[in-house]
Amino acid sequence: MKVVITGGAGFIGGQLARRLTQLGQLTGPSGKPEKIDAITCFDMVVPDKPFAGLDARTEFIAGEISDRATVKKLFDRPDLSVFHLASVVSGGGELDFDLAMRVNLDGHLHVLESARALGSRPRVVFASSIAVFGGKGMPKQVGDNTKQVPQTTYGMTKAIGELLVNDYSRKGFLDGRSARLPTVIIRPGKPNKAASSFASGVFREPLNGVPCVLPVGYDAVMPLAGYRTIVEGFIRLHEVDGGALGEDRAVSLPSLDVTVGDMVAGLKRVAGNRHLGEITVEKDPVIERIVASWPTGTQYERALKLGLPKDTHLDSIIKAYIEDFLGG
């Protein structure tokens, strides 16, 4: 079978491709385990240098997800699964509404329509976000039964994405699942336009010996998950029997709910003798407003019942990053 990963040149997309390469198989549209003979990582640009841990089965294709014909070409065989991760992020969506609509709404529809056109009812795993939640009436703990009143265009398009995945699944056009992600850490490389970007930066920059300027205070609370756990969550959600998901195919993935202060303390615990870049706070009102509009905790009983994984401790997430990206 073939696996299409949109946003496949991104950090999570690349990690997912690597894990799928290791595993070598998934449940295909037939409902039976099938060998993965092709992984297509679709993204805006092809990466400069190949990702570690991939082999000849993986191909990178560059293109615009907002172009239906481009997306449709990726869906060229019935024995196919999709992990749809491509997205304009939260801060980016606030800066460019129309871009967010083209990528996150039109692009999402192109993926769903292309999957539907196969006729094989393929499995589609969509990356949603806790940014679907917001508003003054939002409970402190959000979950699968919480009314969605997003306060960013990003969150709005993700909420719409969940509704579309549900209805395309209900109609039997595809077998969809939406993974509602907390903030995923620790992303290597450079900061991005996500308002949550600092939640990776607070670990990454100091560990690289460079200073980190936080746009929010130490008391800001964020539901976090490590990337290893999220990649595993995507794959397990793909493998869950569709019938077990029922009418609402969107599942809040488990999170650790920690303050920025907890993050800094965790970093210092794990770093040991490493020299750490200085951490300072320079509050950014735009980022503060976005982060304050997000929930501070998640309910995820359903995810655990479905067998999805949960991080055990913040320290393990930091250790995994050091192992994967800083040579242990």
Add this chain to the structure above:
Amino acid sequence: MKVVITGGAGFIGGQLARRLTQLGQLTGPSGKPEKIDAITCFDMVVPDKPFAGLDARTEFIAGEISDRATVKKLFDRPDLSVFHLASVVSGGGELDFDLAMRVNLDGHLHVLESARALGSRPRVVFASSIAVFGGKGMPKQVGDNTKQVPQTTYGMTKAIGELLVNDYSRKGFLDGRSARLPTVIIRPGKPNKAASSFASGVFREPLNGVPCVLPVGYDAVMPLAGYRTIVEGFIRLHEVDGGALGEDRAVSLPSLDVTVGDMVAGLKRVAGNRHLGEITVEKDPVIERIVASWPTGTQYERALKLGLPKDTHLDSIIKAYIEDFLGG
């Protein structure tokens, strides 16, 4: 100012045009009352004969709401308000998914984008529906804080419509409001493809002396509202100050929650000596499934706080219909 009514050749659209003709003014984008000098009723077809109660200010224009250029042409002056009622209905959406997406999603986006392009932040009133609710986890009483898990394509597109109205309003592109309607009765004329069509037919057909075949049993419960109250609700929601609506611009309109048995009993009470066509039940599993997926009651405290009207009794709704359509 100009008022655009999409679905303006439909029953509710026509009633709304008539009421606006009587009123003669609305709050314009300026925030002040403005005289209505033009009402454009946009619909798929122009009605055969002019509606009663309209005057030279009202123009009917036929066109496809799924065509962006056609919609944009209607938005030709900044002092404008929109009542966006055009929609594929529930049963129709289940029969033709793609049509529902073109009309209810693409068409909705065309209306919002056209309103945004005016630059005057016009008021937009969107007709949503309690069909946004559904699923096994749905509470018996649904309201503004209930998670939306629609079980029809119609309901899915209405839920998306609410999310879009919220975000376009948050961004300051327009000043939107969504009126979440219960089943509106009593529609004159012929049955339509709405799964709820029988809730008008159960009164209309017997009063016309013709038989009525119900697709659901006497114990089916439906939240109902009379069309006079709904038209008044649309107008009052238009007049509410946007700030009073806050982050969630979608308001569940008040309903009377009655059984089909209550409807038949009410009809017999009000009909007096009139000869009534026979009422029989021939259950239709498709309609039964759709109706059973809807909520049986609504919470509408917020609507009442905002000054939106509520029907006092089923009998008054039946009497109003006899007055308006059967010569009293």
